[in-house]
Amino acid sequence: MTTRTIPAGSIECVTGDITEQPDMDAVVNAANAQLRPGGGVAGAIHRAAGPGLEQECRPLAPIAPGQAVITGGHGLPNRHVVHCLGPVFGHDEPADELLAACYRNALQQADDAGARSIAFPSISTGAFGFPLEPAARIALRTVIVTLPGLQSVERVRFVLRDTQAMEIHQRTRDAMLAG
Ligand code: AR6
Numbered sequence: 001m002t003t004r005t006i007p008a009g010s011i012e013c014v015t016g017d018i019t020e021q022p023d024m025d026a027v028v029n030a031a032n033a034q035l036r037p038g039g040g041v042a043g044a045i046h047r048a049a050g051p052g053l054e055q056e057c058r059p060l061a062p063i064a065p066g067q068a069v070i071t072g073g074h075g076l077p078n079r080h081v082v083h084c085l086g087p088v089f090g091h092d093e094p095a096d097e098l099l100a101a102c103y104r105n106a107l108q109q110a111d112d113a114g115a116r117s118i119a120f121p122s123i124s125t126g127a128f129g130f131p132l133e134p135a136a137r138i139a140l141r142t143v144i145v146t147l148p149g150l151q152s153v154e155r156v157r158f159v160l161r162d163t164q165a166m167e168i169h170q171r172t173r174d175a176m177l178a179g
Pocket of ligand 1: 016017018019030031032033036037038039040041042043044086121122123124125126127128129130159160161165
């Protein structure tokens with residue numbers, strides 16, 4: 001894991017599994033509109049959380065691209081799960097703005113709930129096909145500009161599935177914070 005600290009808080013990059021971040025108050029789900037289990041991150045989060053999560057999600061669905069809703073963590077080691085619907089690349093437009101809205105709205109939901117730390121996967125870069133490099137730039141830029149306006153969130157972690165995604169996020173973060 002590597003960490004960079006700015007006045008408003010710290011931004012961490014780590015390789016790993018979003019369901020195995022016990023020291024974070026909130027984790028983010030790369031959800032589907034119906035807030036159902038599905039594959040990828042959503043499948044892993046619902047598997048680890050258990051059926052209570054799907055039950056809590058049901059009345060909150062459907063959500064629109066860019067939107068975020070918050071639930072409890074159930075069987076996860078985290079107090080909150082923030083469910084975001086990323087844009088389907090090549091379909092939901094403007095994709096960049098919708099992806100930025102995911103990160104901004106997720107941070108705001110966690111902040112409103114009093115969370116001090118939140119872990120994100122790379123939203124939209126799996127089944128939804130968003131290319132990793134531009135997605136990383138949008139994610140990092142949105143976190144860097146949003147953090148100073150938040151009350152309680154002070155630690156943001158990006159949990160990346162492989163070393164390539166980890167290196168892209170780390171390089172993007174360090175370039176944005178340089179100078
Ligand atoms: N921990 C961290 N990152 C992960 C994990 C994990 N356990 N599993 C996958 N990734 P995706 P999307 C990475 O497809 O593109 C679902 O079926 C993965 O390598 O989970 O927003 C939902 O039901 C990729 O880089 O989310 C939706 O229908 C990133 O997380 C749809 O997929 C996101 O991959 C959402 O698609």
